[in-house]
Amino acid sequence: MVELQPAIKSLVDNQVQFVLVGGVAISFHGADYVTQDLDFCYARTKENLKRIVNALVPFKPRPRGFPENLPFIFDERTLQGGTNFTFQTSIGDIDLLGEVAGVGGYAEIEKTADTMNIYNEEVKVISLVNLIKAKRAAGRPKDLFVLPALEALKEAIDETADEEAGE
């Protein structure tokens, strides 16, 4: 299980450019889904990688499943060497996604992301439309299982927005 508040607060405090995706985003949009990790899509600029390192170092990240007896250094070079990472940390599992299947990278996702106020901070969350695209592209049973709920929410919200635009 991941402690959401310290993780999100540290990302915001360190001015990391990130958008919440995955299970936490599903909950934000109103569907019933319980995840155990925090997934975020991040900008792959050198400056942002430095900020991510500063934000997560206090939580001692290590790749999930990596042997305990082997040394691991979490720094900018580590992040430059890959795109998507799954880490276990002292506050739970945190996944960093440079690319989200079906949608793209940070720039594409951030463009239409929703801004939500949580823990007194403005936090970006992947749009419902892109979340549906991502879940469809991921295609695992657990992703497909949540699609009907997301599509129902989209229909309810879209129709309401259309009606309000016409008023």
Add this chain to the structure above:
Amino acid sequence: MNQKAVEKLLNPLPGGKIAAAREFGVDLNSLAENLRLEPQERIEKLQRAMRFIDEVRKQGELTRQNKKKNG
């Protein structure tokens, strides 16, 4: 806007995605309840659910270990 969206979820039109979700087994009352919550409340609800599942898993693991130990 959320109130109108809630009403749409609770009164689905035939042939739409909301009706399809209900057929699939989605609890529309629960979706409506979630939409009434502020984002902060939704994340707090998620965190409580995470803790509950984590606790259940730990208890399950403990029970399995005890069973093994006691044969």
